[in-house]
Amino acid sequence: MMNVVLGVLLLVLGGLTPFPAAADVFCDNLKVVAATLPKNTSSSPVHFATATVGQAPNVVYALALCRGDVVNGSACGECVANTFDKIFNATPPEQQCYPYFYYYGDCTLIFSSDNILDPSSTTEQNDDTPFERWNIKNVTGDVSLIVGLIHELLVETVQRAASTTPRRFATGVMDSGTNFPLVYSLAQCTPDLSAGDCLACLSRLLGMVNSTMSLRMGAQIHVIRCYFRYEAYMFYNSQPMLHLGPPLAPAPAPTPKHKGGMSKLWAIPMVVIPLVAVAFLCFIFYFRRHTRQRKGKVGSRRTQDMQGEEQLVWEGKNSEFSVFEFDQVLEATNNFSEENKLGQGGFGAVYKGLFPEGLEVAVKRLASHSGQGFTEFKNEVQLIAKLQHSNLVRLLGCCSQGEEKILVYEYLPNKSLDFFIFDENKRALLDWYKLLATIEGIAHGLNYLHKHSRLRVIHRDLKPSNILLDSEMNPKISDFGLAKIFSSNNNEGNTTRRVVGTYGYMAPEYASEGIFSIKSDVFSFGVIILEILSGKRNSGSHQCGDFINLLGYAWQLWEEGRWIELVDSSLLPNRHSEEMTRCINIALLCVQENAADRPNMSDVVAMLSSETMILAEPKQPAYFNVRVGNEEASTPAESCSINDMTISVTTPR
Numbered sequence: 209m210m211n212v213v214l215g216v217l218l219l220v221l222g223g224l225t226p227f228p229a230a231a232d233v234f235c236d237n238l239k240v241v242a243a244t245l246p247k248n249t250s251s252s253p254v255h256f257a258t259a260t261v262g263q264a265p266n267v268v269y270a271l272a273l274c275r276g277d278v279v280n281g282s283a284c285g286e287c288v289a290n291t292f293d294k295i296f297n298a299t300p301p302e303q304q305c306y307p308y309f310y311y312y313g314d315c316t317l318i319f320s321s322d323n324i325l326d327p328s329s330t331t332e333q334n335d336d337t338p339f340e341r342w343n344i345k346n347v348t349g350d351v352s353l354i355v356g357l358i359h360e361l362l363v364e365t366v367q368r369a370a371s372t373t374p375r376r377f378a379t380g381v382m383d384s385g386t387n388f389p390l391v392y393s394l395a396q397c398t399p400d401l402s403a404g405d406c407l408a409c410l411s412r413l414l415g416m417v418n419s420t421m422s423l424r425m426g427a428q429i430h431v432i433r434c435y436f437r438y439e440a441y442m443f444y445n446s447q448p449m450l451h452l453g454p455p456l457a458p459a460p461a462p463t464p465k466h467k468g469g470m471s472k473l474w475a476i477p478m479v480v481i482p483l484v485a486v487a488f489l490c491f492i493f494y495f496r497r498h499t500r501q502r503k504g505k506v507g508s509r510r511t512q513d514m515q516g517e518e519q520l521v522w523e524g525k526n527s528e529f530s531v532f533e534f535d536q537v538l539e540a541t542n543n544f545s546e547e548n549k550l551g552q553g554g555f556g557a558v559y560k561g562l563f564p565e566g567l568e569v570a571v572k573r574l575a576s577h578s579g580q581g582f583t584e585f586k587n588e589v590q591l592i593a594k595l596q597h598s599n600l601v602r603l604l605g606c607c608s609q610g611e612e613k614i615l616v617y618e619y620l621p622n623k624s625l626d627f628f629i630f631d632e633n634k635r636a637l638l639d640w641y642k643l644l645a646t647i648e649g650i651a652h653g654l655n656y657l658h659k660h661s662r663l664r665v666i667h668r669d670l671k672p673s674n675i676l677l678d679s680e681m682n683p684k685i686s687d688f689g690l691a692k693i694f695s696s697n698n699n700e701g702n703t704t705r706r707v708v709g710t711y712g713y714m715a716p717e718y719a720s721e722g723i724f725s726i727k728s729d730v731f732s733f734g735v736i737i738l739e740i741l742s743g744k745r746n747s748g749s750h751q752c753g754d755f756i757n758l759l760g761y762a763w764q765l766w767e768e769g770r771w772i773e774l775v776d777s778s779l780l781p782n783r784h785s786e787e788m789t790r791c792i793n794i795a796l797l798c799v800q801e802n803a804a805d806r807p808n809m810s811d812v813v814a815m816l817s818s819e820t821m822i823l824a825e826p827k828q829p830a831y832f833n834v835r836v837g838n839e840e841a842s843t844p845a846e847s848c849s850i851n852d853m854t855i856s857v858t859t860p861r
Contacts, residue, residue: 235305237262238319241270242292249274249315250285254374254399258325270319276377276396277446278314287315316435324432338413343426343439349388355423356810357382360660361393361452362438363817366414367652368450368598369395369436370407370645371682380450381442391425394444395436403680404641409434411648415819452660530605530616537561537607537614541571550623551673560619568619569604573612589615592688595661599653601676601686617686621679626672629740635776640784642681643740647791648816649683650675654733655809657685658726664694666724670732671713672739692724712747712757716830717803727803730812731830734798737791738762743776759799759829766796766826790815796826 241259248257255274262268272291274284295305318324347354361382368378376397381390397406413429413436426439437443540561541548550558556575562568592603592615607614625646628634638646650670657665667674668690676684690709709718715731717723735746738758746758765774771792772785779788794815800806805827807815815821 233262233266234268234321237266237268238270238305239296241268241319242289242296245270245272245317246285246288246292248272249288250281255281255284256399260325265321267321268319269322269324270317271325271398272315272317273396273398274315275313275394275444276375277379277444284315287313288317291315291317316430318432337431338416339428339430340416341428342424345425346423347388347425349386350384351423354384354386354388354391357384357452358391358438359417359814359817360655360810361391361450362395362414362417362436363648363652363813364450364452364598365393365395366407366410366436367649369397370403370410371598371678371680372449373403373680374399376401376403376406378450379444379446379448380452381448382452389440390442391438391440392442392444392448393436393438393450395434397434401433403682404639404645406434407645407648408641410436411644411817412819414817417818532605532607532614532616534607534609534612534614536563537571537616540569544571544573561616570617570619572615572617574614594663595657595665597653597656597661598682599649599684600656601684620676620684622677622681624673625675625677625683625736625740628677629672629743630745632743635743635778638681640779640787643779644787644791646675646677646681646683647737647740648813650685650733650736651809651813651816653683653685654729655813658729658809664726666692666694666726667729667732668692668718668724669709669713670729670736671710672736675736712745715803716801725803726808727806730798730806730809731803733809733812734795734806735759737795737798738774741775741779741788741791741795743778757831760832762792763796763826763829763832766792786819790819790823793823793826796829797824799829800827801830801832802827 238261240261245257245259248259249255249272255278256272258269258271260267260269272288274287278284278287347358361380365378365380368380369376372378376399378395380393382393383390395410397409401409409431413431413434416429417427426437428437429435538544540563541559544557544559548559548561550560550570552558556573559571559573560568561571589603589606592601596602601620602618603615604618605616607616622628628638629643654667654670657667665688667685667688669687670685674685674687676686678684711719713732713735715724715728718728735758739746742758742762744758747756762771762774765771771789774792775788794807794812798806798812815823
């Protein structure tokens, strides 16, 4: 039997009605609940049940939830039953039947004479006072590294829990790479919460982890509808769903075995792709004129025909990545029919595909005349196949035949972020909680690319059309054709050939000098926040007040204390004014003129996760002088990409 009783945490829930006058009637009703609730919780597929017994003022509202790793129904029911036994045997007797929050390790039980069964009311109650228990020991060793990783672990676990159906449950583990022990995390909401409400509930708790408390080696924080916990030991009964660790040092380049062959393959301009565990990716391109070999199995080897032409061959083991036949892709997309077309990007069209086994995919067919050639194609394949994060789109495979270069992704049914935020009717489908979750999700994905992935990656073309949305509206960063790879000790690069990207989201140092860094992506992220809040594009055919871009307009409103005029009226800014003010503040910090003044993404994640962190005052943003009718503007209006297509221009030097 599982270790059911780890301890009891008693919390008088703020705002709940005190012990009823007719205590015996209330207790009788509670005993009726105790007779049925354990069995109902045990038999529920998600091990969650509610009950209502009696009439006001002695009505009993109750809910029970077993922890997500409790898969045995009888163990779940036994935990709830044991919790009731503890209640009815409480000492002194007057504590029996008092509306308490009971937590017994493997299950949670709450009952009250107030209606706690309405998810909307319990998730919005400010007087739902959290229970907090902190480990008395502090973090030792490399404190800044470990505290940062713990915070990132909690954020990732909270995100995963909110997006996981049907149980709204997630676990994780953090390996700091030092002598500090492994840290385990857990987050859970009641399954009747939506993804947005669950994330809002858990984010509220996460915001309580301020800089002092986050130095502790463990904590538990609970409210009615959600809770999370982390400890320097394993306290749950399943394998962690998430694994977090520090970036790995880049591996040395493999020793060339053939003259002029493999050594050229690995001469990627920025860094050598590292080995990860026992599997690694190696892509070889060559043209073939006469024969076409079947590709589709993982573990194929490098081959070359007598004419010296190259084709794409996959090497590696135990991977979900596939190399598809061109005929397979044609059949899946109905010969790239217009009916299957999902959209048109700067480097080609995207089509919906359906394979015979029922797998829905998104097929990116790169245009032969586009600027994305073999280098960009190889970039995207090598990058996405290695990157694994809940806020990054997943690459399933690729295909190459002659001039055809094709990428096959997971299919995300809700299209891209710009499809919603720039359409007045569709914006109504996204409430503030969903938009805030979108902002936070993009931040986590970008922070992973910059800090926690095996490779340090700069996206270089972050914009709403490259943020895809899954079935629960969770954001996923896509389109890595322009991304650059760096070693762990290198943060900046420059291009001597061309500047690529979209001007409305392009940092000034990159647009004018070709210098790009992680702070370039931070700038793009700041623009996206402002666009999400306002429902307006940063650049386009419209003007914003006295400015032709959103940045100058936002800065003017911020300086004059009129920030509320920036926010789209459909978001009810008066109701969420503090959160929206923080988001605008963060956005303006991200779009500052000087790259050194901008925060990095780990700072942004911390600012978004904490309601108590004091934010710096932003400086004047980039492109602030671009005003309507200003002939001395620092950037001409025609440089804005009105159609949001990716642009390539010669770098001014």
